[in-house]
Amino acid sequence: xxxxKIDRSGTPLxxxxxxxxxxxxxxxxxxxxxxxxxxxxxxxxxxxGAGKSVLMKMLSGAIQRDSGExxxxxxxxxxxxxxxxxxxxxxxxxxxxxLADNLDASANLFLGRELVTPLxxxxxxxxEAETRKIMGRLTPxxxxxxxxxxxLSGGQRQSVAISRAVYFNAKILIxxxxxxxxxxxxxxxxxxxxxxxxxxxxxxxxIDHDIHQVKALCDRASVMKNGQLVGTVNxxxxxxxxxxxxxxxxxxxxxxx
Amino acid sequence: xxxxxxxxxPPKQASRNFFQALEIDTRLLGMIGAFIVLCLVFHVWTxxxxxxxxxxxxxxxxxxxxAIMATGMVFVIVTRHIDLSVGALLATCSAMMAMTQTVxxxxxxxxxxxxxxxxxxxxxxxxxxxxVIGAFHGWLIGYLLIPAFxxxxxxxxxxxxxxWHLTKGQTIGPLDSTFxxxxxxxxxxxxxxxxxxxxxxxxxxxxxxxxxxxxKIRHEFPVKPLWAEFVLAGMVAAAILGLVAVLxxxxxxxxxxxxxxxxxxEVMPEGFTAGYGVPxxxxxxxxxxxxxxxxxxxxxxxxxxFATGGNPDAAMLSGINTRLLTVKVFAIMGALCxxxxxxxxxxxxxxxxxxxxxxxxxxxxxxxxGGTALAGGLGTIYGAILGALIMQSLQSGMAMVGxxxxxxxxxxxxxxxxxxxxxxxxxxxxxx
Numbered sequence: 001x002x003x004x005k006i007d008r009s010g011t012p013l014x015x016x017x018x019x020x021x022x023x024x025x026x027x028x029x030x031x032x033x034x035x036x037x038x039x040x041x042x043x044x045x046x047x048x049g050a051g052k053s054v055l056m057k058m059l060s061g062a063i064q065r066d067s068g069e070x071x072x073x074x075x076x077x078x079x080x081x082x083x084x085x086x087x088x089x090x091x092x093x094x095x096x097x098x099l100a101d102n103l104d105a106s107a108n109l110f111l112g113r114e115l116v117t118p119l120x121x122x123x124x125x126x127x128e129a130e131t132r133k134i135m136g137r138l139t140p141x142x143x144x145x146x147x148x149x150x151x152l153s154g155g156q157r158q159s160v161a162i163s164r165a166v167y168f169n170a171k172i173l174i175x176x177x178x179x180x181x182x183x184x185x186x187x188x189x190x191x192x193x194x195x196x197x198x199x200x201x202x203x204x205x206x207i208d209h210d211i212h213q214v215k216a217l218c219d220r221a222s223v224m225k226n227g228q229l230v231g232t233v234n235x236x237x238x239x240x241x242x243x244x245x246x247x248x249x250x251x252x253x254x255x256x257x
Numbered sequence: 258x259x260x261x262x263x264x265x266x267p268p269k270q271a272s273r274n275f276f277q278a279l280e281i282d283t284r285l286l287g288m289i290g291a292f293i294v295l296c297l298v299f300h301v302w303t304x305x306x307x308x309x310x311x312x313x314x315x316x317x318x319x320x321x322x323x324a325i326m327a328t329g330m331v332f333v334i335v336t337r338h339i340d341l342s343v344g345a346l347l348a349t350c351s352a353m354m355a356m357t358q359t360v361x362x363x364x365x366x367x368x369x370x371x372x373x374x375x376x377x378x379x380x381x382x383x384x385x386x387x388x389v390i391g392a393f394h395g396w397l398i399g400y401l402l403i404p405a406f407x408x409x410x411x412x413x414x415x416x417x418x419x420x421w422h423l424t425k426g427q428t429i430g431p432l433d434s435t436f437x438x439x440x441x442x443x444x445x446x447x448x449x450x451x452x453x454x455x456x457x458x459x460x461x462x463x464x465x466x467x468x469x470x471x472x473k474i475r476h477e478f479p480v481k482p483l484w485a486e487f488v489l490a491g492m493v494a495a496a497i498l499g500l501v502a503v504l505x506x507x508x509x510x511x512x513x514x515x516x517x518x519x520x521x522x523e524v525m526p527e528g529f530t531a532g533y534g535v536p537x538x539x540x541x542x543x544x545x546x547x548x549x550x551x552x553x554x555x556x557x558x559x560x561x562x563f564a565t566g567g568n569p570d571a572a573m574l575s576g577i578n579t580r581l582l583t584v585k586v587f588a589i590m591g592a593l594c595x596x597x598x599x600x601x602x603x604x605x606x607x608x609x610x611x612x613x614x615x616x617x618x619x620x621x622x623x624x625x626x627g628g629t630a631l632a633g634g635l636g637t638i639y640g641a642i643l644g645a646l647i648m649q650s651l652q653s654g655m656a657m658v659g660x661x662x663x664x665x666x667x668x669x670x671x672x673x674x675x676x677x678x679x680x681x682x683x684x685x686x687x688x689x
Contacts, residue, residue, distance in 0.1 A: 062574055083576035098574050102567035102634035103560075111564055112575035114557050121555040129476040148567075 006040045006219050011074035013038050013203035014059070014090075014172050019068035021054055028054040030227040031068075036172070036203035041194060043218035043235065044207045045247055051227040052207050056174050059205070060092040061085035072172070086112075091170035093161045093178055101150035105142075106131035108149055109164045134163045138193065155186030162193060173197065173204045179213065191217060211240050211247075225250040279485050284628055284683065288643050295647065299654035307654060310507035314533060316649060317504070318441030321538045322347075322601040323616060324645035327623040328549040329593035331641045332586045334624055335566040337633035338398060338405035340587070342412030343594050344616030346390055348420035350598035354383040355429035355608030358436060376435035383595040390416065391591020392584050399583030413617065421610060430607020440603030444537040448505045451534030455501035458543070459494045466490055504539075505532035538600045542642070545596065550638045562586060566633035622669075623648055626676045648672075 012035035021029040029051040036042045044052045057063040059070060061082040070077045072088045079085050085092075092098065099108050106127040114122045115130070128145055135142050139159045149157055158178060165173055175194075179187040194217055197204060208214050214221055215235055223230040223246040231252040233242070242253040299307040306312065326343050333340045358379040362368045368375060390412075397408045431437075438444025446454060466486060473480045509517075509531050518525040553559040565572040565579050573579050597616075602608045627644030629636030651672060655665045 060574070081576070082574050086576055092574065094574065098568075098571045100564040100567035100571045100634070103564055107560060107564070108571075111560070111571070112577055114560060116557070121551070122557060122560055124555075125472045125476045125478065128478065 006037055008037050008040075010037070012036060012071070013040075013073065014205075015071040015074075016055070016059060017069045017071065019055060019058055019070075020066045021051075021058060021063065022066055027227045029058070029224075032224065032227075032229045034205075034222045034229070034232065036205060038201040038203055039198045040220065041198060041204045041206055041218045042232075043214040043221035044205055044224065045209075045211075045214060045221055045243065046224035047247060050224040050247075052224050053176065055224070056092070056176065056205055056207055059085065059172075060090060060174055062092075083112075086168070089169060089171040090174065091165035091168060091172070092174040092176070093158070093165055094176045098161060099149050099157055102148050104148055105135065105145055105152075105160050108160055109134075109167060111164075113168065130167070131163070134167045135159060138163055138166070139189070154181035155183065155189070158182060158186070158190065162190070166197075171202060173202055174207070175204060176207045177209065178206070179208075179210075211243050214243065215240060223247055279489055280481050281489070282637075283687070284680075285637075285640065285643075287683070288627070288640065288647070292643065292647050292650070295650055295654070299650070299657065303654070303657045306657060310503050310532075312653075312657075313500075313503050314442075314507045314536075316646070316653060317500075317539050318536050318604060319653065320642075320646050320649040321441070321536075321542045322597045322604070323619045323623055323649070324542055324642045325545055325597045325600065326590075326593050326616065326620040327627065327641035327645045328546060328638045329590040330620050330624040331549075331627070331629050331636040331638055332553070332562050333405075333590050334621075334629045334631060335633055335636045336562055336583065336586055337566055337569070338583070338586070339621070339631075340394070340405065340409045340590055341617050341621075342394065342409040342416055343590065343597075343620050344613035344618075345413045345416035345420070346387060346591060346594040347598045347601060347613035347616060348610075349390065349416040349423070350383045350387045350595040351602040351608045351612050352420040352423040352429070353386045354379040354436075354595075354598065355432060355602060356423055357382045358433045359429055371434045373435065375433040379433065379436055380599055383598055384592055387591035387593070387595030387598070388588050389591070391594070392588040394591070395584035395587030398587065399580035417614075420612075424608065424610065426610055428607055428609045430605075432602060432606055432608070436599070437603050437606055439537055439541065439599050440606065441536045441538045441600075442533070443603070443606070445504075445533040446535045446537065446540070448532045448534050451501045451505050451532075454535055454540065455498050459497050462493045462497070463490050466493075501535060504536075505534050507533045509533055538604070541596065541600065545593070546638055546642055553638055558582075558585065563634060566635075568634075619645075619648060622673045626673060628680060630680075 015033070015035040017033050019029050019032045020027070032051070032055055034042065034044070034055070044056060046052045054063060058065040058068075059079065061079045061084050064080055070079055072090075077084075077088050079088065079090075082092075100111065103111070106124070109131050110127045115127050117123045132145060135145075139156065142156060142159065144152060144156070149160060152160070158181075162178070179190050182190065194204065194206075206214070206218055208217075218235050220232055221235050221243060222232040223243065225247065230246045230250050233246070233253065235243070238253050245251045245253065296308055326347070330340060330343070358375045361382075362372065362375045362378055363370050394405075394408050394412055397403050398405045445451075466489065470480055470486060511530075514529065514531060515525050551559075553562070561572060561577045561579075561582055564575070565577065565582055569579055572582075598613070601612055605612070623645035624636065624641045625631065625644070626647060627637065627640030627642070629641060648669065651669060652665055655668060656662075660668070
């Protein structure tokens with residue numbers, strides 16, 4: 001993956017402009033602008049507390065922004081809660097947060113968007129059938145459809161979360177350290193999946209700590225420090241040391257994208 | 258990424274034992290087992306007085322009020338809240354209804370006593386009161402983020418004494434005669450009505466089993482062997498019709514029958530007997546249990562209640578309005594307190610100042626014995642009802658044996674703690 005094949009001549013899929021969020025006087029996110037184009041993976045990097053998660057949560061609607069604008073396909077989007085975000089086909093994959101441990105895979109996959117019978121009752125059988133279809137594609141060996149997800153492995157839980165995004169035709173995907181709790185094989189599986197999603201023209205924001213991973217998976221990287229954007233670089237044009245410099249020192253490399 | 262859709266062959270079933278094939282929750286089996294043992298022990302201990310039609314009848318009508326509220330408490334506890342105010346709320350609803358039917362409708366509306374409209378009006382007033390107060394609690398908890406423990410502890414003091422204020426501390430009665438039919442002994446379906454009810458209920462239960470099976474087959478999921486379905490259907494039918502038979506066997510005393518005939522201006526034929534049958538209050542419980550189970554298992558509301566209990570953050574991120582959900586859960590609890598108030602005051606035939614005292618603890622204990630986890634996310638409606646039944650059986654069994662009241666409470670307290678401890682061990686073993 002030496003060269004950059006992303007076409008950035010059109011309108012970005014998502015553009016977050018001048019986003020701000022403060023918690024009790026602390027500027028968690030202070031005037032940050034980032035964007036992602038169709039079929040592109042943009043890494044969002046930074047230390048713990050740099051504001052990357054807050055920035056992404058404003059996009060997913062989990063946190064309400066103080067100011068700033070979000071554009072989806074060039075149009076101003078009004079995102080104030082997770083339901084709004086879903087309407088714009090923005091899906092989020094959290095590492096730890098987003099599964100209800102006491103429910104099974106299909107209840108989690110359809111949580112908030114249950115399939116219902118004509119009488120308005122939830123149609124568990126149909127949801128399980130759909131879950132079997134989509135999960136069968138992503139993790140062919142998965143069998144534990146009746147177990148609460150608390151009993152699943154990290155990778156299996158992650159596939160439930162990813163299946164959810166895929167099933168509901170996400171256009172924009174936010175992945176919060178999707179491989180942090182996974183083994184080697186499962187990480188490879190997620191990487192393959194990300195490639196697949198890129199081919200379908202989905203734009204992905206990837207929050208990650210692992211520079212290596214970012215170099216391998218991302219097209220561009222936006223680095224944050226203390227709530228501000230250090231800069232956005234084309235990962236193929238910078239070294240891992242450049243990225244580390246941006247994260248730790250907040251220093252933008254000479255050759256910026 | 259393979260694109261092959263997997264075929265889902267059911268796992269090998271050779272080694273499955275009888276109960277696994279039936280697919281009944283082992284926890285439920287354990288509770289039913291404990292309940293049966295309890296009944297048999299008391300039956301022997303009381304020289305065969307415990308499992309008589311008369312005592313079974315009394316047990317069922319005594320259990321109804323707590324059981325109705327316990328179904329609501331399941332939702333409250335599943336969403337990681339608690340409601341300490343249910344007994345007090347019951348008292349306020351009861352007071353509102355008592356004043357409605359003894360003062361408001363007969364005097365202000367000029368309908369007089371025992372008018373046919375009195376009972377419906379009173380019940381509606383009670384339910385509205387319960388829903389409004391419950392929703393208010395839910396709003397304080399969900400939107401103002403005051404812990405449920407505090408809101409409902411305050412509620413306990415407030416509503417207990419609002420009830421006192423409404424009635425000036427007086428006992429209000431006798432209540433409307435139609436209203437009294439919800440209480441148990443004063444309103445039963447009779448033998449024929451009870452059989453019709455039993456057969457309808459059995460038919461419905463079997464229809465549900467069938468449709469669940471058909472649905473599974475339609476989606477090519479594994480189904481349990483046909484004999485297991487038959488055994489299950491047989492057990493359900495035996496339980497329902499057995500209860501009907503027992504309740505029908507409790508005969509109305511002769512003097513009461515004579516009075517009933519006299520009231521109709523007839524003379525009782527020689528040798529005439531009639532059984533009480535299923536009390537309307539039990540019918541109410543059955544209907545509520547069915548509705549609440551459907552809500553819990555087959556509606557979005559129920560799904561969201563359990564999801565929120567399992568992981569509130571996940572529920573919120575999935576677009577569930579968890580604040581409004583809290584309001585709904587407590588509003589349901591309020592409505593159920595009102596319905597319990599109907600049953601409880603109708604059973605007494607009057608509203609008394611201390612009605613529902615300590616019910617909050619019985620209700621919470623019933624839900625918890627029934628397997629509702631205080632950590633949230635786990636609980637069943639039928640478990641809570643069975644929990645209420647076990648508590649009531651224990652209490653009245655001890656009373657029949659002659660255990661003094663203070664010792665009864667000591668035993669009930671110990672049983673509560675022990676039941677939860679056994680549940681913890683069970684969950685550890687099964688990893689559920």
